[in-house]
Amino acid sequence: MRSIPARVTVAVVAVVVAVAAILLAGCNRSAEPAEGGYVGPNVPEAPVITGEPASHNADDVSFATDMISHHNQAIELLRLVPERSTNPKLAALASQISAVQQPEINIMNVLLVQWNENPDLGDESADGDETGGGDSPTGQGPATPGVIDGATMAKLESLRGPQFDTLWLKSMIRQQQRAVEVAAAEIADGANVDARVLAESMVATQEADIEQLKQMLKGSKP
DSSP, rough: OOOHHHHHHHHHHHHHHHHHHHHHHHHHHSSSSSSTTOOOOOOOOOOOOOOOOOOHHHHHHHHHHHHHHHHHHHHHHHHHHHOOOOHHHHHHHHHHHHHHHHHHHHHHHHHHTTTOOOOHHHHHHHHHOOOEEEESSSSSOOTTSSSSOEEEEOOOOOOOOHHHHHHHHHHHHHHHHHHHHHHHHHHOOOOOHHHHHHHHHHHHHHHHHHHHHHHHHHOOHH
């Protein structure tokens, strides 16, 4: 079993590598959008991340826990697309968004472990012999305010084709707008450098997503 210092070192290294990967993905997405899609703003240069342990406050913890819940629902929305949409551009965009959201969840879980705010996850990720939970990286918790209600999710599951596309696009726009709000609050009030860098990347990436989603929504209307 790894010692506590070893676990902390692994967590810090994981954060540095994962945040760098997300920022790089964000830059690539702004340069190479889905075919026929919106070219979003350039992601701003990220500050240097040293990987050294940094302080955090309650706003950092709220950001990570709220955004994990938010992203979990976003992934549920994204998983509906392949079987219900016949629009290849929408499917490509959904895949593009999903490729960033799950790694962001993984980063935030690692941050919570580093801050000793989620010790159970830390035990499961560091050692493979503990029991009491699966290997899901998504975390648990209620959806944050302002995201999609259960009735809308149920309706989305019942639709196919253009009707699905229109409601899905409206729902995903709301979802991404809420993510921007949560990330903006972290930028304003958070204390942890890694969390704030991640939040800055989220704002740039998801604002570009919102513009692309809005353009697709205009095209989906009769």
